[in-house]
Amino acid sequence: MTEIKQITLDKYFERDNGMPDRNQFKITTCKFDENQKMEKDQIMIKLEYVSVDPYLRARMNSKKTFVDPFKLHDPINSGCIGKVLKSTSDRFKEGDHVSGYFDWKEIQIVKVSKEILMADPNIAPLSAYLGICGMPGVTAYYGTVLIGKPKKGETLVVNAAAGVVGTTVGQIGKILGLRVVGICGSDEKAKSLINDFHFDSGLNYHSPTYAEDLKKACPNGIDIFYENVGGEVTDDIGQRAQYIVFEKRITMQGFLVFDYSDEDYKDAFQHLSKWLKEGKMIEKHVINNGFDQIIPSFIKIFETSNKNIGKVIIKL
CATH class of the missing domain: 3.40.50.720 (NAD(P)-binding Rossmann-like Domain)
Structure with missing residues (x-):
């Protein structure tokens, strides 16, 4: 058994335009069995990068908006990059990097779906899959x-x-x-x-x-x-x-x-990754290190004193 950390939402905003507060979140530790049996088309991943985005605030209100609210006391999820530790899927193998909407949980097992994509560092930096190419x-x-x-x-x-x-x-x-x-x-x-x-x-x-x-x-x-x-x-x-x-x-x-098709996504990704590789675009981001930096990094993007330019990413 391995001891891992996870972040859950402990309570919703009290008003529609509420701002994130540290007391809404809870960091807990739990046991994770890395040798547990996995079902077909699953991957076990270890989080490498976590994206904190303004739209997540809309999911921290009990009222449904353009996205469903998070469930209280369940792990929060957002765009992340993970490294595959084990796989029962034909699409991914051990050592691959994948992008998707994963829980704020250091190690987890997820069902492979079309929304989970390969994050190839030979095409773009891994961080770019949460920014320009994400x-x-x-x-x-x-x-x-x-x-x-x-x-x-x-x-x-x-x-x-x-x-x-x-x-x-x-x-x-x-x-x-x-x-x-x-x-x-x-x-x-x-x-x-x-x-x-x-x-x-x-x-x-x-x-x-x-x-x-x-x-x-x-x-x-x-x-x-x-x-x-x-x-x-x-x-x-x-x-x-x-x-x-x-x-x-x-x-x-x-x-x-989410309104657009898989083909639209492929077209966008091909153009964006090509322009980035050719140097026609740059990515500028702030990378904070450590799982414990996820909550303060998220809260900070809403502060009026925030001087960040570009994307905020947490590297685990």
Whole structure:
């Protein structure tokens, strides 16, 4: 028997817009039998990387939103990378790295499904399978390419631009020949958008001159607005847009990454991994080490003092 750690959700938010609190979570230890008998099409994995993403907050409320809430006292799960210790599946063998939605549990047995994919370090760094080449990057690709249908020379504005989705949206836009304007929450992040990710303009929405800065950054108007979070920025752009939505034949479309087909996913992954390998895109992330860093890393992404740019990943 091996002693392992796991993280469970102990209680839901008390209000709809609640922020994560340390007391909601519980780290426990339990016994795990690495020699237990496994059923057909199962893999035993050891977690290597854990992704903490803003959308997880929606699953910590008892009310169903676009995703089902987590069950209380069960392990939380998110996008993770694991190493296969044992396998009864024809798809994976011992030593393979796999990506999927796994429990926050150091070692576990999971049923193989189409959602569990090979994470080949020869194609992209393992961390990229949780960022540019994973759900965030694919989300950025679907919204920018499949919904935005960009044309060279158009202006793309992306909100929450310093996060992994936002930086990926902007980089896709530059590859496709767009003028890219990123909106974020600090001057430091705005500078990074320009210097590191090659946006044409980076704007701090806290700036007293923000509205005027946005006009100057978009002299020919806005063709595509990629919204990540909603709030004041959307209100500012949306209030003006609603008056011309009919005249300009504006399309507004919400989507979830799960709306699209396996072929769409393969297409997105092939483009993103190719651009990353060719150096046309970069991934910038914060890697925190250790299982005990999962909870504080998740909580921090919602703090106003958060200075992280890109993806937050925990390496076990």
